[in-house]
Amino acid sequence: MNEAARVTGRLAPDQGARDAALSALASRFGDRMSTSAAVREQHGHTTTWHANMPPDAVVYARSEDEVAEIVRICAGHGMPVIPFGTGTSLEGQVNAPFGGVSIDMSQMNRILAVHPEDLDCVVEPGVTRKALNEYLRDQGLFFPIDPGANASIGGMASTRASGTNAVRYGTMKDAVLSLRAVMPDGRVIRTGTRARKSSAGYDLTRLMVGAEGTLGVITELTLRLHGIPEAISAGVCQFETLEGACSAVVATIQSGIPVARIELLDELQVRASNAYSKLTLQEKPSLFVEFHGSEAGVREQAELFGAIAAEFGGGEFAWAREQEARNRLWQARHDAYWACVALRPGAKAIATDVCVPISRLAECIMKSREDLDRANLLGPIVGHVGDGNFHVSLLVDMTDSAEVEAAGGFMSRLVDRAIEMGGTCTGEHGVGHGKTKYLAKELGEAVDVMRAVKQAIDPGCIMNPGKIISPDEQSSLVREPT
Template sequence: MVVAFEQELSVHSRTNTGLVIDVLEQQFGDRCQRSAAIRQQHAHTTTWLPNQPPDAVVFAKSTEEVADIVRICATHRVPIIPFGTGSSLEGHVNAPEGGISIDLSGMDRIVEVNAEDLDCRVEAGVTRKQLNSYLRDTGLFFPIDPGADASLGGMAATRASGTNAVRYGTMRDVVMGLTVVMPSGEIVRTGGRARKSSAGYDLTRLMIGSEGTLGVITELQLRLNGIPEAISGGVCPFPNIEAACNAVIMTIQCGIPVARIELLDELQIRACNTYSKMSLPETPTLFLEFHGTEASAREQSELFSAIAEDLGGGPFVWETEAEKRTKLWTARHDAYWAAFTLRPGAKGVSTDVCVPISKLAECVEETRRDISDNGLVAPIVGHVGDGNFHVLILVDENTPREIAQAEAFIERLNWRAIQMGGTCTGEHGIGQGKAKYMMKEHGNGLDVMRAIKQSLDPDNIMNPGKIMPVS
């Protein structure tokens, strides 16, 4: 039934798409584009999933304009694909049924900052770096850091997190309210500025992680944090992955309020040394950061150092000087690009899973054996403080055997995480790439998700082909 419905939509929308584009060109002029280059830029470009461009791209400037675009598309049942910066990794911005891509990057106003209440309101196209630059003189900062300078609307849509998640949480924890354009074109505001509420269904959390399948996020009310008085950070080498993972587990179980704790395996360290001109020992390494007062940051660093020493790691050398810490974390954020030095000319396929912290060492070790047994070049990095790690498989796209090996490895990795009580994705989201794991992870819960989708979007025009398996 679902497949037949989607096939019907495809035929119907193709019939009307030309008409819709004509109307949008009349209303938006040069901000409605149908050139091949722009359309391809607004489809998936970050990994090996095929590029499936929309039929046109409209550059919106306000919530009202988004609502107008959605109403026009809804009238003719033409698909809509929201677009922020295009940094997602699982085909979220692809248009498998064609349709209209709504580019929200021009909606980049910081509407208000309420410093006394530690919150702000922004349009969906504002990026995390833009917001933190704006906040610099207020003594506040926005803590969610996925690495890429993603748009905040896209980060909410994919329930992003990143290096600070172990202390500050994910987008689920910092979004207080949203403005959303629903599939009918109606504008809805969810949540508010109060720190808590027990009034009705939590529509804000429903929209976070919905990947544009239930509506288009156009504004966000965000929780902010005070910039810590002191920050200390550094690196700590370990003799093996198991020791590094056990250090993470003990750090969390001891209640040390670590702000960031990142794992890089020896292959990734080798790449970072080459790319970022560093000289770290090529062994499994933890990158850490502690926030607090000068005394508490120092105490946290010393406590971790003792844990590392007990497990055969160290020495843990930490820095309080901002410039040195920035260089260190820049190398961590450049790990994706650094990995390509391991195999120039290869294509990178990035995937992530998340498991309970007690299963972290076991899952990472099994994954490393899997990589070795199959002769893959695949460095591991992870936001391991919450059990989340990433694998970047480097493959020759022109060698079918390598493609098949990588696909099989990703499938085994996802099943492994789910069987350990984890999830097929800690932060990349589902999109197209991980839809086939949804039934295994959620069981009958997937039927509830489908019911919500069909209730809010009966014509299936909102980012079709994402999250829900098509068969």
């Protein structure tokens, strides 16, 4: 049993219950259940600085009925259940601090229906965003939520993912019309319909979107789609100062220009992306932008943005009009994390994010840059700044205790700064177990309501325990089965 389980034992079953659960699962799922160390470690590790926390077993589900059966077996033995999509989450959402069973959803990857006339589709949770868009392309449709990684749709919903298109198309909370989920007792619920709006009862869809698997396992999603724009134009605009780039973003959004993407890379991130993605940009703060619409509309948007950028020290656009050039540009943006990793070989990249009201964006980024410099930390800044969201990827020598401590101090100050400006501790990475300590400061007594919801829906605390609500708090919520 791992350290977290020893500290809060009520969230972990005793060895007898654990062995019984694993025996029942093995007899039912055979070679689709694995207890090998390599597979378990793969499912207990994310791109985060948290320690690897492997589950006791991994089961590969192929249907909603199988997910329900796995959950019922686990519930009967008090065994934790951790849904797993592709493992790209950044705050330890798929780690298993109390052991348990990881339900790998990758084989539930069917696109069940597409309704072009209604601009929606129905998919299983293991479908990845790239696979979905490849399937939709011939029908003139696309799914716009783009967190960068080729994440699964179920995982994106569970973490309420966002991404480069969010400034125009919203986040997963806007994209999911309804879903089906297996609840902690094995029941299957449907949270809504394909209708574009509803006033029928509590909004259970929004409750499940962003719950990080702590309330149930998503098994089907109905998604809002969009038509592929007639014209798309993208480009890079570089600035003399970071403050100028940030101010241009704020002015653009406040002017109502319907920019589809507007991404900030500070000079350090540009250096990293030049080296990793073979770009040839000057090492200056840069904005990657994209416009969608008609030919005339795109041209007008670009001209308006260019005029605003010039006011804040922006240079000439480097346009990427052809699809291949646009893809190369955005692939470089999506590879920003890996570019950071390559910037300091041997260091651990610790990605964190905050989101603030757009009017405070420039101030928050500038103060964070100054904080990094004072702490002598290497941390490129990049972000979906059109909606006030930015990321810092700290490059830390994990063998240097002083540097690790400095990194932790910076991240705490970053969150405090964002919250004090009316923002949030996470715009899109989610809480996981990495940011549970910040929720009370951000939301106050609302966290008590979250605890009550968790206890009412999952009284045994088997659903991804230790995430969103801290382990000690969840341990106190556990009700013994009657």
